[in-house]
Amino acid sequence: xxxxxxxxxxxxxxxxxxxxxxxxxxxxxxxxxxxxxxxxxxxxxxxxxxxxxxxxxxxxxxxxxxxxxxxxxxxxxxxxxxxxxxxxxxxxxxxxxxxxxxxxxxxxxxxxxxxxxxxxxxxxxxxxxxxxxxxxxxxxxxxxxxxxxxxxxxxxxxxxxxxxxxxxxxxxxxxxxxxxxxxxxxxxxxxxxxxxxxxxxxxxxxxxxxxxxxxxxxxxxxxxxxxxxxxxxxxxxxxxxxxxxxxxxxxxxxxxxxxxxxxxxxxxxxxxxxxxxxxxxxxxxxxxxxxxxxxxxxxxxxxxxxxxxxxxxxxxxxxxxxxxxxxxxxxxxxxxxxxxxxxxxxxxxxxxxxxx
Amino acid sequence: xxxxxxxxxxxxxxxxxxxxxxxxxxxxxxxxxxxxxxxxxxxxxxxxxxxxxxxxxxxxxxxxxxxxxxxxxxxxxxxx
Numbered sequence: 001x002x003x004x005x006x007x008x009x010x011x012x013x014x015x016x017x018x019x020x021x022x023x024x025x026x027x028x029x030x031x032x033x034x035x036x037x038x039x040x041x042x043x044x045x046x047x048x049x050x051x052x053x054x055x056x057x058x059x060x061x062x063x064x065x066x067x068x069x070x071x072x073x074x075x076x077x078x079x080x081x082x083x084x085x086x087x088x089x090x091x092x093x094x095x096x097x098x099x100x101x102x103x104x105x106x107x108x109x110x111x112x113x114x115x116x117x118x119x120x121x122x123x124x125x126x127x128x129x130x131x132x133x134x135x136x137x138x139x140x141x142x143x144x145x146x147x148x149x150x151x152x153x154x155x156x157x158x159x160x161x162x163x164x165x166x167x168x169x170x171x172x173x174x175x176x177x178x179x180x181x182x183x184x185x186x187x188x189x190x191x192x193x194x195x196x197x198x199x200x201x202x203x204x205x206x207x208x209x210x211x212x213x214x215x216x217x218x219x220x221x222x223x224x225x226x227x228x229x230x231x232x233x234x235x236x237x238x239x240x241x242x243x244x245x246x247x248x249x250x251x252x253x254x255x256x257x258x259x260x261x262x263x264x265x266x267x268x269x270x271x272x273x274x275x276x277x278x279x280x281x282x283x284x285x286x287x288x289x290x291x292x293x294x295x296x297x298x299x300x301x302x303x304x305x306x307x308x309x310x311x312x313x314x315x316x317x318x319x320x321x322x323x324x325x326x327x328x329x330x331x332x333x334x335x336x337x338x339x340x341x342x343x344x345x346x347x348x349x350x351x352x353x354x355x356x
Numbered sequence: 357x358x359x360x361x362x363x364x365x366x367x368x369x370x371x372x373x374x375x376x377x378x379x380x381x382x383x384x385x386x387x388x389x390x391x392x393x394x395x396x397x398x399x400x401x402x403x404x405x406x407x408x409x410x411x412x413x414x415x416x417x418x419x420x421x422x423x424x425x426x427x428x429x430x431x432x433x434x435x436x
Binding site for chain 1: 357358359360384385387388389390399401402403404406407408409410412413416417420424
């Protein structure tokens, strides 16, 4: 183990020396962000190697308008909101789902199946599933939408906030002034989409993409592999998470997802509108679309005044640079979603910082 | 949110499985991983098996999860 750490550190130092400037590597996965902080990895890296926490936490990148629509539907007496726990504390207009939960129509679920079961158990109410998450989570939503259609469970619908990781990465490196040298790619998203999905980022934008798992050694060796490529002046596609990730991913999950959803333009917090970056239900499943059922449209919402989550998500600033950080915005009283979610960069800095 | 937990399939009927991780058992579905069979180690995300995984990787993750639980408990004791 020590040999491997020493080797990785040497590779990182060689890259810093070879490039003679700061190296910025972005992790695009909230679970990586937490693992990096929890294991104190940042403090072990060479000074010139900087990690940026990108738009890898689904709760954090969910646009304010989506949150406001959820809260609006939560006010209806004929609905039950089924949500993953991560979303419950995100503040919007007039509170959060947590404050609304006193009305007893907000239920936390661990799986999309639980949401569908709620609909079966409560035939007099419409269950609205708050469907957020990247490609790891979207197939689970697709399965239950198909089940609802097959079993004619009409008091079930979803509010799709599902997002795609690669379009967001493309948007970041398409910006003129971006400072991203390489990406540490998400492990469990890659289980579904396969590491081959990052090819365009490597080929069109010359940015190394390395998929890693979540053990500290995986992260350290993933960063070292990126550094090896940077030293050699190369951009390659690589996965060191061989235990679970293949080049083509989980074909069954991809097929179910494609049957149910189509790609659509959509808004991301911090990144704005990104082409073909979200998933919306296909026409044949549109009766399960909460937006259509309740005739609501998404209007890009405004972030809370002073909150700089958007810039944090693009890797432009670090959480302590936000004026609210550790002042009015704490894990107890979060103002922005990056502090609400346990996988948000602000929450990680708050809980495990101060770190370089 | 994309966290997935390794678990072993101990029972399987159609696509409904009972899985076990470190002695904790719960229900999960194998709809997204039709090749899964009893005894297999799989990654579970949001109630669904999404991938097969090898023994070594599963053990490493379980060990890490146990360490995190210990760490969080210690933190709570310190702060509480």
